[in-house]
Amino acid sequence: MNAAPPAANAMPKVHYLNVDYGIRSWLFTIDHKRIALLYLGSITLFFVLGGLFATAIRLELLTPAGDLFESETYNKMFTMHGVVMIFFFLIPSIPATLGNFLVPMMIGARDLAFPRINLLSWYIYTLGGLFTLFAILSGGVDTGWTFYTPYSSTYSNTNVMATAVGVFILGFSSILTGFNFIITIHKMRAPGLTWFRLPLFIWAHYATSVIMILGTPVVAIAIALVGLERLFHIGIFNPALGGDPVLFQHLFWFYSHPAVYIMILPSMGVISEIVCCFSRKKIFGYSFVAFSSIAIALLGFLVWGHHMFVSSQSMYAGMVFSILSFLVAIPSAVKVFNWTATMYKGSVMYNAPMLYAMGFIGLFTMGGLTGLFLSTLATDVHLHDTYFVVAHFHYIMVGGALMGYLGGIHFWWPKISGRLYPEAWARFSALIIFVGFNLTFFPQFILGYLGMPRRYHAYPPEFQVLNVMSTAGASILAVGYAIPLIYLFWSLRYGPAAGPNPWQAKGLEWQTSSPPPTHNFPETPVVTEEAYEYYPGAEAERV
Amino acid sequence: MSDQATTLAPQFEGLAQQKESAIFGMWVFLVTEVMFFGGMFAGYTAYRYRFHEAFTAGSDHLNLLLGGVNTAVLILSSFTMAMAVHSAQLNRRRALIVFLVLTMLLGSTFLGIKAVEYSHKFHEHLLPGPAFQFEGADPQHAQLFFSFYFAMTGFHALHMVIGVALLAIMTWFAWRGRFSAEYYNPIEVSGLYWHFVDIVWIFLFPLLYLVGHHG
Amino acid sequence: MSHDHIVSPKLYLGVLAILLVGTALTVAAARVDLGGLNIVVAMSIAVVKASFVVLYFMHLKYSHRLNWVFGAAAMLWLALLIGLTSTDVIARLTE
CATH class of the missing domain: 1.10.287 (Helix Hairpins)
Structure with missing residues (x-):
């Protein structure tokens, strides 16, 4: 993989990036690939912003005393870290960038079914982002990203309204993305591309889209009702007026638990592509991996009450939700098992995307297994609202979703930009991220087990060693994120031309030039084989 | 074929695929609408079961006559909308425009009656909030009933306003002769939306106006 | 078609x-x-x-069978949302 054959690698003369120039050609584009890049730019900005809040949190927690920020300021820091990272980075991360870019290409279509709606979704995202930025700049918000009532609806005098409006608006962008994917995947597949020949990336995005359209409207109405409560002082969630604050938690988690799968499922799709390509093997148990995505999406809707074990939710509901939560472990474990089995006896190559994929598998397993601790009713009473929970969901969202995102960006970077990224630097930063991540979040498992609660700016001195480790890890992690940002930009100008298929990967997206032409394929491809037909015999030509 | 060139978007292979995608797209969108209203229905169900007396007392303050008339108006508008689609299918441009205008008029009538009802509630101090006043056993939970009443009918009315605006655009397109028997997807899709909004009201009417009224 | x-x-x-x-x-x-x-x-x-x-x-x-499937899914999810939410809220408020 080090040196791709040089002759065939000339960049195409006309491709989607140079077909048109000027700001208008980007702001009014309806090309799914350009919209993907618009999203890539915006979510990177929000990622940096969310990272700044994370930095503030880790700096405060370097010392036991609450010396850097007032507790009110600290509340705003973790709230805005959560709001920005979850709603403005993780939810749109893979679907809106890689998904937008690749879904039409992988199914051999010229574009998504509704290109204008696709562009509209980016404008809606931007509008929601502006509202949230306004909320941040005008003093911030301190309710936690969960907006729990009645604090959010009645008592908090920070800028809840602007944030709520921002998140409400953002939901529509997410709905429109999912909506577009579902119709595109159903109606626009190339001739011969049956459901069981689809890349698993597509299955994962289909499952994600189903969650987006079924779940997002519920959180939209929940947040809208919080807004109405603040404006008109109606009492749907206010116990002082006869309402029930836990009703809000139900409506909120009905979306926000499945939303975890909006973040992780696309990553799983990316991992399936990477693992097959760099093991030169067909996926082990295609239909199991495909259906496990659907199973995760459907089961994900039945477990939301495990966020509410100590919220005074009825005991019986708690028991049902606890048992159902265990079930989600099954399809998740199927995936991990099948990826591992795919690598077994494959000729594994340790390119940067594969390093991210292997990191994902390990960290996701850790995150998933610690999830079982939390879905156990009795254990959760001890661990609820401690750093154990924080560590658990960061293993899933950062160790899982973000590793998959970075792996995917590297894997398809030659397709997106037409150029190769510097492999040595990429492997180095993947390694740094893995080390930094574990150093940041593993100590938090121990902190949580020992009883350190989340969302406080001060803590007893005996927790300091572990917190210092965590902060040190976070600084390593920050370096790990900064390096790709630099070399990916560098490669846009100085990277060698990639050629259509630098990884000798299967899949329709690799059959067209890099970067692809505006309508992706010179003529509609016809599919005659299943996904991932990698042959071990093809090894010789790659050396 | 020149007609096809103007109405077929480049990402589709043919008009049939484009039409299937448009209609399926609207159904998928309506799924999200069902879930949007679903959140309010879930809260309503729980509170109505728990505070049945207060909800009955609150419901008695609604004007059954206006609510019933509005139901009939909305059902009639669904019929004229169906006839608009029918006219489009048969390429009857004049009838299409007439039925679209009729649908908009009926929709506006609904909104007008709704506005009258809202102003009555406002004058009777039944708008939830600090100014809320209610003569009854359990004013606190009656206020919850009115919170749901205003939230649910308010979001429904918002959908009606969007629907009327959508039909206005459709009427303009029809006036410009943009549709034909081969291409009338926007009319069909707008119709699906309009009927959905009608269905929401079909459920809201008994849930809000008919909690009590026994005997 | x-x-x-x-x-x-x-x-x-x-x-x-x-x-x-x-x-x-x-x-x-x-x-x-x-x-x-x-x-x-x-x-x-x-x-x-x-x-x-x-x-x-x-x-x-x-209509196409697919539209049936999505319509049915909406009903199922609506039932899920209303059912699981309201039973818990009712159970708690009636204690």
């Missing part, structure tokens, strides 16, 4: 009549005290009315 099914205006008129009669029936049924059954009757009538709108006005009867 998809031949548009053209429904006759007579059928539309029939559906309109059914919907108007259904509305009258709902109001009439509410005037009879059936205790807990009132809500069941009201909702049953509403479901029948909605079904007529969906099947005929919205052409689901003549």
